[in-house]
Amino acid sequence: MPTTTTQYNKLSITMTSKPIHTTKDIQNPNTPALTIDGLIDAQVAFMQQWLCKQAEPLSMEAWQWFGGQPLSKYISRDDLQYLLNDWLLNHPLSEVMRADIRDILHTVIYHPVNDNVPLSELVDDTQVATLADYIGSHEQQRNILIHTLIGNETFTDLLTQTLYHAINDFMETTLDKAGGVGKLMKLGRSSFEKVTNKNLDEKLQTYLHRNIKDLAHRAEANAKAHLSNEEVARLLVTGWARIKAQPISHIQTYLRDEPDNSSIDHIEASIGQSYNRLRMSPYLHSLVAAGVDTWYRNHQADTIATVAASLHIDEQAMAQLTPTLLPIINDALASEWLTAHLREMLQEFYNQPNIKASLGFNDQ
Structure with a gap:
C-alpha cells in the first residue's frame, strides 16, 4: 500500500506540473526580437510612471526617514559657522534684494489699510503699561526719561528762542504804539548798546538761555527727587493714550515720498550701510560664532x-505642502534631463559584459 501511494503521488506531480520553458522556448519566430534599447525604453517609461503614482506616499516616507535622523549626523557646528560667517556675511546685499526692500517698505508704509487701522493695533495697552511699570520701577531708566522730557538741551534751546521772539515781538509792538515814550525807550536801547558795546538782542538771548537752562536743571532735579514710580508710569500711559487712536498712516507725515527725496530710499540705504559695516566687523563674527555654539x-x-x-x-x-510640490515632482520626473540620465544609467547596466552575456538579447 505505501508503494502504491508513493507511485500515485509521483504520477500526480508529473501530470499536473507545468514544463519550465527557456527564453528560446517562448520566442515566437513571428515576434520581433527584444533589444537592449527597447528594454531600456520600456523600463524608463515604467519607472517614470511608477514614481509619479508613488510620489505622494514616497514624499511622506522620505520625510519620516529624514526627520528621524540625528542632526549631528549630517550637520556639524563648523558647517553652520561656515554657512553664516563665510558665506552669508561674506556678501553684501544684492541690488535685487535692495530694490525688493525699498518696494516692500513703500508698499507696507503707504498701503491704504493704514488709514483705517489705529496705532493701538500695533501695540497693545498692556504692553505699554508693562513698559511703563518697568521704566517707572528702575531708577536709571526713570532718570533718563525725566532728563529727556525736562533736561534736554535741545528743548532748552527751543524754549529760549520761543521766549526771546515773544518778548522781542512784544517790545517792538509796544514801542511803536507808545509814541514819544516809545522813541525815548528806543533811544535808551541804542545808548545802552553803544556804552556796553553789546547788542541788546544777544544780551537778552544769553540771559534767557542761562536762566532757562538753570531752571530746567532745577526742574529736572526736583522731578527726579519727587516723581514717584507710579507718577512716571502714569505719565507714559497718558502719553500713549493721546496718540493710540491715531491711524498708522500718521507715520507718513514724518516721511517724504518724492522722486528725488524719498525717505524709503534713505531708510534702505541706511540698512544697507549698517549691514555692510557690521558683516565685516570681527565683533559681529564673534557674536555669530558664540550664538551658533550655543544653539x-x-x-x-x-x-x-x-x-x-x-x-x-x-x-x-x-x-499640506506635498500637494503643492507634486506638480513640480511630476514635471521633474517627466523631464528630458531625467529621462536621459535614467537611460544612460540603464545602458551602463546592460552594457556590462556579464549582464549582456547572461541575457543573450539581440543588440541589433
Whole structure:
C-alpha cells in the first residue's frame, strides 16, 4: 500500500506540473526580437510612471526617514559657522534684494489699510503699561526719561528762542504804539548798546538761555527727587493714550515720498550701510560664532524632526505642502534631463559584459 501511494503521488506531480520553458522556448519566430534599447525604453517609461503614482506616499516616507535622523549626523557646528560667517556675511546685499526692500517698505508704509487701522493695533495697552511699570520701577531708566522730557538741551534751546521772539515781538509792538515814550525807550536801547558795546538782542538771548537752562536743571532735579514710580508710569500711559487712536498712516507725515527725496530710499540705504559695516566687523563674527555654539550645543542630540518642529514643520505641515510640490515632482520626473540620465544609467547596466552575456538579447 505505501508503494502504491508513493507511485500515485509521483504520477500526480508529473501530470499536473507545468514544463519550465527557456527564453528560446517562448520566442515566437513571428515576434520581433527584444533589444537592449527597447528594454531600456520600456523600463524608463515604467519607472517614470511608477514614481509619479508613488510620489505622494514616497514624499511622506522620505520625510519620516529624514526627520528621524540625528542632526549631528549630517550637520556639524563648523558647517553652520561656515554657512553664516563665510558665506552669508561674506556678501553684501544684492541690488535685487535692495530694490525688493525699498518696494516692500513703500508698499507696507503707504498701503491704504493704514488709514483705517489705529496705532493701538500695533501695540497693545498692556504692553505699554508693562513698559511703563518697568521704566517707572528702575531708577536709571526713570532718570533718563525725566532728563529727556525736562533736561534736554535741545528743548532748552527751543524754549529760549520761543521766549526771546515773544518778548522781542512784544517790545517792538509796544514801542511803536507808545509814541514819544516809545522813541525815548528806543533811544535808551541804542545808548545802552553803544556804552556796553553789546547788542541788546544777544544780551537778552544769553540771559534767557542761562536762566532757562538753570531752571530746567532745577526742574529736572526736583522731578527726579519727587516723581514717584507710579507718577512716571502714569505719565507714559497718558502719553500713549493721546496718540493710540491715531491711524498708522500718521507715520507718513514724518516721511517724504518724492522722486528725488524719498525717505524709503534713505531708510534702505541706511540698512544697507549698517549691514555692510557690521558683516565685516570681527565683533559681529564673534557674536555669530558664540550664538551658533550655543544653539548647536542645545540641539546637537535632537533629531531633524525635533528641530523642524520648533519651526512648526511637522508631518501635518508636510502633508499640506506635498500637494503643492507634486506638480513640480511630476514635471521633474517627466523631464528630458531625467529621462536621459535614467537611460544612460540603464545602458551602463546592460552594457556590462556579464549582464549582456547572461541575457543573450539581440543588440541589433
